[in-house]
Amino acid sequence: MAAPSITLGIDLGTTSVKAALLEAAPGDPSGFVVLASCARASRAEVATQSAAAGTQGREQDVSRILQALHECLAALPRQELRKVGAIGVSGQMHGVVFWKTGQGCEWTEGRTTPMFESRTVSHLVTWQDGRCSSGFLASLPQPESHLSVATGFGCSTIFWLLKNSPEFLSPYDAAGTIQDYVVAMLCGLPRPLMSDQNAASWGYFNTWSQKWNLGMLKASGFPVHLLPDIVEPGSVAGRTSHTWFEIPKGTEVGVALGDLQASVYSCMAQRTDAVLNISTSVQLAASMPSGFQPVQTPDPSAPVAYFPYFNRSYLGVAASLNGGNVLATFVHMLVQWMAELGLGIEESSVYSHMIQAAAQQEDTCLTITPTVLGERHLPDQLASVTRISSSDLSLGHVTRALCRGIVQNLQSMLPAQQLKAWGVERVIGSGSALSRNEVLKQEVQRAFPFPVAFGQDVDAAVGAALVMLRRDLNKKAV
Incomplete structure (x- = not known):
């Protein structure tokens, strides 16, 4: 008899991080059981680096978010982590973090529990950021999208940095939400991947064509090389490049989801x-x-x-x-x-x-x-x-x-x-x-x-795990 399929769900929220372990309910293809879960306050809020951002800037220290994530994993039962066959990740939408490809983290495998630590990574500018005034937003090009742009949206923040602090962007060649960053680090991705859920939350993304408004952005001098590649939510972004705590190397990791969508998915039967x-x-x-x-x-x-x-x-x-x-x-x-x-x-x-x-x-x-x-x-x-x-x-x-x-x-x-x-x-x-x-x-x-x-x-960590659990079950049923 095959071992039960266990998935790990992670949600990187605004104030806390949560992790949950799920397995399919016996005899119920649509049901699930939460085997264990853990939440930790991230306490990641920091003073904004740029004086030009004034008091309206809202940023978080990525290393503190990772610390809360690792505390959650350390609290989960090791014997269950060893059986994890897939990882689903969701997190706070709209925000943006920048990193250097290949240098965004460092794995420390000499420890009892292998983990990764942030390296050439910016602070996370969160969805709560208010540095983009209404006047500044009005100066931006009108997006080819059904969604407006607002302060705290990834593309708005990049436009603001381009105008007010262009030197800030020079060390980095990749960007994404905090959940996109974690997926990229887990899998060692050469380029960040992003679901349309998170892309839409950044602005300047057309959900009909599934493409960024590249022509408009290029014409405005926007650094389009920072934009992630788009993949379908529910698809696999890659596999873990290292053993992570007790989770085996080579475990499938889903492309990161928005916390709104993962939350709804957790209880919309x-x-x-x-x-x-x-x-x-x-x-x-x-x-x-x-x-x-x-x-x-x-x-x-x-x-x-x-x-x-x-x-x-x-x-x-x-x-x-x-x-x-x-x-x-x-x-x-x-x-x-x-x-x-x-x-x-x-x-x-x-x-x-x-x-x-x-x-x-x-x-x-x-x-x-x-x-x-x-x-x-x-x-x-x-x-x-x-x-x-x-x-x-x-x-x-x-x-x-x-x-x-x-x-x-x-x-x-x-x-x-x-x-x-x-x-x-x-x-x-x-x-x-x-x-x-x-x-x-x-x-x-x-x-x-x-x-x-x-x-x-609603529980975004459960929703993120459930997406991968049902994907695994559907794959086995084919």
């Missing part, structure tokens, strides 16, 4: 599922009907964006900036008010009391538009409270209205009727804000005319 994740912010994603192609004109004011998924399909995604952070802002406001009244109370206690009060208040006429942070498509929008009456001013009324407002705001971006038109039949609810807030769950169930299933949280 059917194409007819929509995935709703309410954590600090909110994302609602659904698989677009077969044959869908977005209009090739960027529209920054559109509330729904279309991102490459798998097999040349797309995800329709409404991403709200206002989720659990709005509830946290409300709690913080209450604590401040009470402090000003001379009363001290913990935020965790306030949160639990207000959820209990809202659970007893089944309905309210109070209406709260909770957009205290604006939205990407409406950056100047503010929050508001309407239909205020003296009978609806209790803590329970306000908390119920706030939870309802978070869900209704999302629905204003992506209505249920649109989900129906796309063929959605069920909503998978996940995220930390949903898991700890029964009232928010009730409002989600009230808002959607579909069955809502809770309990399976």
Whole structure:
């Protein structure tokens, strides 16, 4: 009998790194079992190197990210790592890191557990980077793509460096997302490879033709030699060039995925599922009907964006900036008010009391538009409270209205009727804000005319592993 197929999934997130080991569920071709997982805070944020970036620059130290990754692997069971047959990798999208081909890392095999360390590598300029002002972005060429460019996008950052710090680029001849870098180092790739998921997140990539906007970029003086080659998500980028911890040399490594797509893949059991994740912010994603192609004109004011998924399909995604952070802002406001009244109370206690009060208040006429942070498509929008009456001013009324407002705001971006038109039949609810807030769950169930299933949280590391696990199973079935 053949040994069970085990895959390793890695997600290189903005604040933490996670690794997970998966194997196929016995007797269930589509099922899987998580054998072990581990997460470590990366603590990689550093001061920006360029003074010209000002306070808006956001960079991370690659060596600290690798340290967190290696801590995760060291915590996984060695006997399972020896059985790993494939590795899937995902990570934070949009960002860019630069390295020198052949000198991007150094393998240290003399240790008990072989690993690689960064060498001729820049800091990672993350998706949170704000150095590209609106004026600077307006000066860039209009992309031949259905997606706009924004600050923090790889190509925007390269344009900024080209203008403000051209000497910065001279030591490097390769670039990619942090997950592309890790895949290139694991496999010893002569040139970086990138999936269309990450390429689309960089800007200046046409998902119809699967090509960079090379003509336009060359004409603008852009260093196109830095752009990675494009391959299909779910395909193999290469094989490990060294033993890595206990993982054998020659293990298949998938091309790096975007963390959004890997997260959705981890819990979207059917194409007819929509995935709703309410954590600090909110994302609602659904698989677009077969044959869908977005209009090739960027529209920054559109509330729904279309991102490459798998097999040349797309995800329709409404991403709200206002989720659990709005509830946290409300709690913080209450604590401040009470402090000003001379009363001290913990935020965790306030949160639990207000959820209990809202659970007893089944309905309210109070209406709260909770957009205290604006939205990407409406950056100047503010929050508001309407239909205020003296009978609806209790803590329970306000908390119920706030939870309802978070869900209704999302629905204003992506209505249920649109989900129906796309063929959605069920909503998978996940995220930390949903898991700890029964009232928010009730409002989600009230808002959607579909069955809502809770309990399976999105997990990009699991999704990255699952892509490779199913690829392996499909290959064996042929």
